[in-house]
Structure formats: C-alpha cells, structure tokens
Amino acid sequence: MIEPAGPNDDPELLSRAIAGEPLALDRLLLDHHRALKSVVEKKLPPTLASVVSAEDILQECYTEAYRDIGKFRPDGPNALFRWLCTIADHRLLDTLRAHRAAKRGGGRAAVSAGTDQQHSAALALLDVVFAHTHTPSRSVAGHEASAAVKAAIDTLKPEYRDAIRLRYIEGRSVGETAAIMGKSERSVHKLCSRGIQRLRDALGNASRFFSES
DSSP: OOOOOOOOOOHHHHHHHHTTOHHHHHHHHHHHHHHHHHHHHHHOOHHHHTTOOHHHHHHHHHHHHHHHGGGOOOOSTTHHHHHHHHHHHHHHHHHHHHHHHHHHTTOOOSOOOOHHHHHHHHHHHHHHHTTTSSOTTEEEOHHHHHHHHHHHHHTSOHHHHHHHIIIIISOOOHHHHHHHHTOOHHHHHHHHHHHHHHHHHHHOOGGGGEEEO
16 A cells, blocks of 8 residues: 655654654654644554544654654655554554453443553553563563653652653543643654653663563
C-alpha cells in the first residue's frame, strides 16, 4: 500500500526542528496531522477502533517524534512524512499486541483508581519516558520506581501534570483528556509530548529504574 504524500516541508523549518527547536517541530506535525490521521484511520482494525482512536495512536507517534527528531535525516521526497508513518505503524502494532494481551488476561478496564492499576500505569509511563535507553532484556523495577514517577509528575507545571495523569496514569483517550481539560486534541498532544520531556529531565539517569528481567 502506497502512503499518501504529506505536504512539502520547509527545509529551514525542518533543520530547526532537527536542531531541537520544539516550535519548529510543532509546526511540522500540525502540517502533517491530517494526512497522518487519514493513514492511521485506514489501518486501524475494527477490533481496536472501539477502544482506541487514531488520535491516540498519533499521540504516541508524536511523543516518539519529539524524542527522536534529532536522529532524523532527510532522505528523498516526503522523508519526514514517511518517517512519521513508520513510527505510527509501530505504535499501531504495539497497541494491537497490548489489546490482544489484555483480552487474554481478562480485559481489565483501562481507567481505574485502584492502587495496583496506578502502580502499573506509573511503571508503564516510565518505560515510555525512557524508551530506547535500555535494552529489551531489561524491565522496570519495583515500587520505588513507581513512587519516583509519581513524585516527578507532581513537580510538573499544572497543564503538563494534568495531561500526563489523565493520559498515562488514568489511561484516558486523547479525546477524553481534551474534554476534561477544556483543550483541543492537538493541545493535548503537545502537552503530553513536552510533559514527557520534562519528566525525563526530572527523573535523571534511566539505569536506576531498570533491572535484568
């Protein structure tokens, strides 16, 4: 299947984004959002469509893009769009695998105020924050890691804190988070992406949170 082409990227804007300028990447992601959403919607299987939206997949895609844009190298026409599509494909596959695993485990609800669920969600968030900084043979370790995540969330600015808690601790969708916060879905994308960057800074060295599995 041939992906539709995204808009032509301003070379100067792209260079600024790769150099680490968040506002430049914001602009590029907004330019590509409609075409990316269309791609994800077409690939979203019926088994997932009832529990996750294209916006949810794109939230994870954008988080990874903000984290890894410094590694991106333009290579041919529509390079950025093709890169974003690849990331979205990976996030879609991960979501499908997680959904299947949840069904095998009894299909527990995503949103829960229970202590065990919040602990698990905090550890999962830590894995998102430090994705690609540890080897696949390692796993998030212990209640101390969960406590560190919760303490770091408390240090964030209110909007970042609320977005991170709603999306990653309570497991709400992008749409639900936007409605609760009175923000647009695009604003939620940006708040979550930047909130994760701030968490990474606040938490420091990733190695202390992972142990050999």
